[in-house]
Amino acid sequence: MYDFAYHKASSAADAASKAKGKSDAKFMAGGQTLIPTLKQRLAKPSDVIDLGGASDLKGISAAGGAVTIGAMATHAAVAGSADAKKAIPALAALAEGIGDPQVRNRGTIGGSVANNDPAADYPAAVLGLGATVHTDQRQIAADAFFVSVFETALKPGEVITKVSFPVPQKAAYMKFPSPASRYAMIGVFVAKTAQGARVAVTGAGNGVIRMKSMEAALDKNWSPAALDGVKVPAGTCNGDIHGTPEYRAHLITVMAKRAVAAAG
């Protein structure tokens, strides 16, 4: 770990102001991604601004047809939230399937979404449910938020404050974990919403994507069998030692069908 200046922020606004003018400030939420990165000397921020004391970033609530989750809500908090479990059980179940208990007790939704790991779980829910990412400056629609691998629409110094998820009619998330890391090798989030079906896939390669071909099929016929005819080209996916593009593409179909079946 290289030296950096450490700051503790009391609110989102305080965090943003502390970041201002710093050459390379990093926010720290649960630290589950940031700290390993620092320890391995893969990042050299000038300043680390700890969001742990920002009380306005906490909290989970369900109202007005949406579940709103504060950026600093941990995975364990979402998994255990009665509101989340009642309104969008698929979201709580997704949070329950992230990492291990230690990771779930530290890692946050804000950190996960800001980090946009191409194999992370939350981005699939954010995109699959058409959620809105709230920051200290604006609201960003899910479809505009995830830009590329580890890249989002966030500007330097912009703080995610909360994420609001519209409650769908039905939804489910199916994850095929990487045998090693247990991140998603392929994770498929399906949702039936008033505006139509949404299918978001994580783990395929270059970040979370919508499978429009599957959405069209599900709009016509919300059933696993509807996806039988949808070809997922191998080119959709990257390959590594755990899965070739062909295997990953195949898993998208398998997981999507299982998700639709689970959603009911």
Added chain:
Amino acid sequence: MGADGIGVAVRRKEDVRFLTGRGTYTDDIARPGQTYAHILRSGQAHARIRSIDVSKAKAAPGVVAVFTGADMAADGVGGLPCGWLVKNKDGSPMKEPAHPPLVVDRVRHVGDQIAVVIAETRAQAKDAAELVEIDFEPLPAVVDSKDALKTGAPQVHGDAAPGNLCYDWELGDKAAVDAAFAKAHKVAKIDLFNNRLIPNAMEPRAATGDFDPASGDYTLYTTSQNPHVIRLLMGAFVLHIPESKLRVYAPDVGGGFGSKIYHYAEEAIVTWAAGKLKRPVRWTADRSESFMSDAHGRDHHSHAELALDKDGKFLALRVDTTANMGAYLSTFASCIPTYLYATLLAGVYTTPAIYVEVKAVFTNTVPVDAYRGAGRPEATFLLERLVDVAAREMGMDRVEIRRRNFIPTNAFPYQTPVALQYDSGDYFSTLEQAQKAADWAGFEARRAEARKRGKLRGIGISTYLEACGIAPSNIAGALGARAGLYEAATVRVHPTGTVTILTGSHSHGQGHETTFAQVVSETLGIGIDQVEIVHGDTNKIPFGMGTYGSRSLAVGGTAIVKALDKVVSKAKKIAAHLLEASVNDIEFKDGKFTVVGTDKSKTFGEIALTAYVPHNYPLEELEPGLEENAFYDPKNFTFPGGCHIAEVEIDPDTGVTKVVKFTAVDDVGRVINPMIVEGQVQGGVAQGIGQALLENCVYDKDGQLITGSYMDYVMPRADDLPSIGVATHTTLCTHNPLGVKGCGEVGAIGSPPAVINAVVDALKDHGVTHMDMPASPQKVWSVINGAHRKAAE
């Protein structure tokens, strides 16, 4: 059997301190004035070092010293030695290229040690290491042992090992094998790769060197399975420090699995640097360093053929293996694919003729050495896969072909054609017991039920044998071992009758503090709370060869028994004196010395006190005190064996294979503590299932380690494993007094072929006859998918 004696599932004494965080591991030991070493490692698989400039690093804040290979060479520091000389077919010695603790002008694998930066803090050492400037000339690398043998392959050691060949060795009667194949009814063949594994002990390696300028004494605190061996190797060959001036202390050690047997560069570096700097120098690997510097395991390519007669009797076995040694010879690397592998290829069968050829090869990878099972898992996997292939070729039942070829229970001692003589075993009983426990007979119903759920279910069996308790020193010596393989023990009876045992075995998870105490308890009739087992410190323990190859109880335990016998024999003399009887009339039972046929007796405690307060004592004939030493040199290997049965279910949509049931019935000889045996077998099976389904060390073609962290290296976790049914069936070892065989490795040896045989069975309708490990979801899916495609065409 007493409350704490042999055969009782006593809770482990050592667990209280481990579970309450009060263990003392190497990294827990702080020395006054200590400094921190950071090893600068190669990020390249193969490169010439044109120059190293350490001047900036030396000037960095907090830096105490920076040393390179040139500094060590200038001090006359030797290379890391190999402990076993293997000879080529023509009798010439194997190639042993130099293995300096810090490289001089060439790096040969990712992780190779280039320089050591020593600073006041660990962070300062790391910061400074980034300032070391190295001018590399990249060289082509080779990672696969078969590629390394090809003409034109990159040369890892140039003229020191032409063609990358370490040795080309053989065992067995080639002419007899050729003759048998000529008249064979059928020949079963297999080509396989035994996957490379990374050991992953929970505690990373650590070493602290200390030097006392007043006495000139060195101390090395280290994560070792065999501190005396390290003292010998490092003292005599590398740093030239006499034993009397070198203490090696391996305190609590958090897992080894073989990877902590070897003398590693870091141990020599910190000890040498401590002497130069006159300050303690400490080093602890981070996990990434463990991946690229702990010796790896396995990595064999093999082709094997089994000749059968028309009844399915094995006539002869022919095996050709290429073993990857990595970039340098690790301490025992050379004997693993030879004397711990080829000698096991008879297995539990009466195959009359066997011929094995093994080529050991250098590559630009981390050195490979013993890893739980060491050679025996490789032999077992090959043999038990090949037997299944043979059954299929013959159209015979997998169990029947095994039974037909088992060594009969009345045929012991049994001489194999590959050097070993088995003392005891009963392969029919372990087979039958395992089949019953696994409900082998009911399997087809379970397969049919699974099919209804869309799952492919398979069952696999492995009837295996292994050799433990290495080994008679004279035989090992004749085969090239450069050390003796006995064990030493001291029994120190204190005046109040409590006992301290000094053992040369080392416990790093095995539970010796309990098991050994149970042996003492059984012999002396005292509770295990009266017995202290001391191990790991060369300044306390007279001598020892350490723990590996499941030898602790069979060899180390026997040394304790021998010393106990001496204690009892002397105590009897004292008792005879006190009881005014002839020593021949003294009987020792349940902690009491009694004059046979009378009620006159003395307790063990009374005798102990008399030995140290010898007022009424035969001082003319007997020395006071009650402490005895013993060395035990084993008469033979021990031969645990048994039957493992795995049942798997495959999800054809994803290729995910789950072991749904696992049954192990092992013959480990006499069981001292059934709970510890069960734990050892379960841990071994977990590693075996890990190898079969999950673990795989992967390098890319340039020699970069792809599986350099848990992001890519698949460690087995609890939810990857079924609950593992463990039972034992005992035949006693005939040549050690406890009748014990060893249980540390059976799990890792017997299980991989059982799992893969089950996978192949599940996939038999897809035309699968073999699958290399690990049977990863992707691999299994590709096979099923390939079959689907073929069917569709």
